[in-house]
Amino acid sequence: MNVNLEGLPAMLQQVTLASLLPALLYLVCGLVIIRFVMSALSRALKRSAIDKTLHRFILTILRIVLYFVLFMTVAGALGIQITSFVALLSVAGLAISLSLQNVLSSASCGVMLLSVKPFKVGDYVEIGGVGGTVREIGFMHTKLAAPDNKIIYVPNNEVSTSKIINYTQEGKRRVDFVFTADYACPQEDVKRALREAVAKFPKVLDDPAPFIRVSGYKEAVEYTVRVWCNTEDYWELYSDIIEAVPEAYAAHGVEMNYPYLNVLLRGDGAEKAEKIIKSE
Structure with missing residues (x-):
């Protein structure tokens, strides 16, 4: 023209x-x-x-x-x-x-993010596989601070088309665990030990109540534990319960299952292995 x-x-x-x-x-x-x-x-x-x-x-x-x-x-x-x-x-x-097509696209997506508000400054989010605390929502980029303090700039046009997981938008979060115990241990003893380990921490909420049930039979018996806490207490409570379970197991005589490998030798191999063991 x-x-x-x-x-x-x-x-x-x-x-x-x-x-x-x-x-x-x-x-x-x-x-x-x-x-x-x-x-x-x-x-x-x-x-x-x-x-x-x-x-x-x-x-x-x-x-x-x-x-x-x-x-x-x-x-x-x-x-x-x-x-x-x-x-x-x-x-x-x-x-x-x-x-400036890409620039205008990012700017328009920035306006959309500020209007829809899938997250706000201070939220911990995961955007397209990248996680961090939101530091700034600009017109071109969303600025994230990773847990190791790396700064990540995600273009807003990618943010608008990616799956967004907001971990801190709600006031409560569920903490999930899977613990194992030996098949020889009575299930009620294991559950009692896990209940006592969970009950030690007041940050565990009573509503919803803690969930402790058998969830699988593999190399060992698997027990799923689910507790609820305030969002800001998530990581601290996660570490506290992980550290408390071995002590609770020991108090109730529950043996944790460890990876092991059974090796069966036959014929000449068995005889050679037996001689080596005796010589040592």
């Missing part, structure tokens, strides 16, 4: 003092009105529930629109035909949008 601006100098020559004075008046009044509107909107946003990161985006878009309207009004008051300007801006806008 070609924009013909050959008549632009002629249009500018049509500007006279009679048209300049109203244009200046429009310009001054417009600047005052824009300042008033922006100030009023800024105060309204501070009182609203809209995310603070979104405030800057809304103010920037509104400022651009208001200045564009003011420019068109002043140009019209000067008697300038603005058709060519509109065509030029349309072409420029198309070119910019095509060259």
Whole structure:
């Protein structure tokens, strides 16, 4: 698309003092009105529930629109035909949008994240297999701090298309364990030991009640333990119970099952192995 601006100098020559004075008046009044509107909107946003990161985006878009309207009004008051300007801006806008397609996509996704709020600053989330605490939700990237304090920047267009797991949005979390015990140990003794290990910690919530049941028979008997706690207590309680179970097992005579390998030798191999053992 070609924009013909050959008549632009002629249009500018049509500007006279009679048209300049109203244009200046429009310009001054417009600047005052824009300042008033922006100030009023800024105060309204501070009182609203809209995310603070979104405030800057809304103010920037509104400022651009208001200045564009003011420019068109002043140009019209000067008697300038603005058709060519509109065509030029349309072409420029198309070119910019095509060259910045990924950038605009991330920005629009950032606005969506701030509006929908699948997570907020301070939440621990997993986005597309990457986990960390949310430090900042920007228009282009979401900033995460990994547990080892690495900073991860995830583009917002990837965030919007990835599976998001929010670990801290709810006030309570369930802590899951699988413990094993030898087949020779009575199941009631094992369950009693696990109940006592769990009951030692007041951070375990009574509602929902702890769950302790046999969940599988493999190399050893598997016992699934599920307890609930406040979200902020999750990792500390997880480690506490892991450390407390061996002591509870020992108190009730429960033997933990360890990996082992039975080797059966026959014929000459058995005789050689027996000689080696006797020689040692």
